[in-house]
Amino acid sequence: MSDEEEEDVNFKPGTEISSTKANYTVVRLLGEGGFGAVYLVQDNKSKKQSAMKVERKIEKRKHSKLKMEIAILKLVGSGKHFTQIVDRGKKDKEGFFFLVMELVGKSLADLKADRPDKVFSFATGLGVSCQCLEAVEELHKTGFIHRDLKPQNYACGLDEKRHNIYILDFGIARKYLNTKNELKTPRETVGFKGTVRFAPIACHRNTEMGPKDDCESWFYLLLDLIVPSGLPWRKLSDKHEVLKEKEECRKDKRSSLFAGLRQTDYLSKVLDYIDGRAYQDRVDYQFIYKNLAEACKVCNLDIDSPYDWELQKPEKTSKEPTSSKMP
Ligand SMILES: Nc1ncnc2c1ncn2[C@@H]1O[C@H](COP(=O)(O)OP(=O)(O)OP(=O)(O)O)[C@@H](O)[C@H]1O
Numbered sequence: 001m002s003d004e005e006e007e008d009v010n011f012k013p014g015t016e017i018s019s020t021k022a023n024y025t026v027v028r029l030l031g032e033g034g035f036g037a038v039y040l041v042q043d044n045k046s047k048k049q050s051a052m053k054v055e056r057k058i059e060k061r062k063h064s065k066l067k068m069e070i071a072i073l074k075l076v077g078s079g080k081h082f083t084q085i086v087d088r089g090k091k092d093k094e095g096f097f098f099l100v101m102e103l104v105g106k107s108l109a110d111l112k113a114d115r116p117d118k119v120f121s122f123a124t125g126l127g128v129s130c131q132c133l134e135a136v137e138e139l140h141k142t143g144f145i146h147r148d149l150k151p152q153n154y155a156c157g158l159d160e161k162r163h164n165i166y167i168l169d170f171g172i173a174r175k176y177l178n179t180k181n182e183l184k185t186p187r188e189t190v191g192f193k194g195t196v197r198f199a200p201i202a203c204h205r206n207t208e209m210g211p212k213d214d215c216e217s218w219f220y221l222l223l224d225l226i227v228p229s230g231l232p233w234r235k236l237s238d239k240h241e242v243l244k245e246k247e248e249c250r251k252d253k254r255s256s257l258f259a260g261l262r263q264t265d266y267l268s269k270v271l272d273y274i275d276g277r278a279y280q281d282r283v284d285y286q287f288i289y290k291n292l293a294e295a296c297k298v299c300n301l302d303i304d305s306p307y308d309w310e311l312q313k314p315e316k317t318s319k320e321p322t323s324s325k326m327p
Pocket residue numbers: 030031032033034035036037038051065083101102103104105106107152153155168169171
């Protein structure tokens with residue numbers, strides 16, 4: 001554990017935090033990340049609950065993840081896949097920054113873990129993935145790439161927003177367009193960033209990443225949501241071994257990517273499309289959405305049908321009782 005992680009803020013339930021706008025009480029910890037923690041908080045006056053992301057202020061830290069998140073959330077405005085900013089502030093004396101944002105539900109990783117066989121049904125997996133890509137498309141329009149797409153970084157909404165998917169955590173996002181909206185000149189070599197399991201091949205090779213590399217990570221996320229046996233490299237942790245496996249999956253081991261899925265043509269086409277893009281290429285997101293919708297259609301499934309977690313008793317009432325029967 002680094003010094004920075006040891007210095008993380010640690011609020012007990014009942015802790016009060018005030019901003020210029022409101023006073024909040026910590027209800028409980030929602031989760032912890034590398035640079036801080038996220039708490040469920042309640043506005044003392046309105047009683048409205050929100051999520052508060054807190055980051056310890058450290059002078060030697062070059063890039064504040066929280067500042068990056070706030071900058072991006074402001075840029076995307078009221079996009080339906082982004083949490084709204086409720087409040088933000090800093091506590092100089094106590095030494096931390098905070099962002100209060102719209103509260104969302106469980107992450108896709110947790111929702112998937114709740115499933116009896118640990119994968120989503122085909123229609124849910126593809127429907128959810130479409131929304132995940134819509135979020136990425138919106139982000140790319142602002143000139144940023146995410147660089148850490150994975151099921152943990154997406155969540156469903158609460159109550160009437162349960163069908164809506166939110167993208168979370170822009171801590172390692174990077175600008176790929178300059179102030180003139182032109183593509184930045186790629187750097188000669190780039191350090192590894194992100195999560196080994198979902199990292200695109202360009203990241204393993206220490207080359208500059210662009211929009212198509214987010215799409216590659218997104219594709220691994222899609223497979224992770226629906227392939228019963230998971231990604232072929234899920235048991236590997238060594239970056240070099242994972243890269244080797246990802247490369248093999250473009251050659252002889254391609255079928256292992258889609259293990260257990262009957263309908264793979266459209267998904268395969270999407271992977272070929274993404275692999276065919278280069279750093280400087282634009283992504284045709286519509287092409288990808290169309291292919292995912294087709295993949296569902298040929299299986300007589302509706303990509304817009306209620307998601308697995310929206311159904312009261314998924315095991316008994318779902319049209320797709322178990323994902324072992326999925327296409
Ligand atoms: N708006 C929100 N509503 C509810 N839960 C949230 C919200 N934002 C984040 N969380 C939860 O808090 C936890 C940590 O969030 P997040 O990944 O954004 O933090 P992080 O410190 O940037 O993490 P990491 O270092 O792993 O990238 C996750 O479990 C996430 O689901």
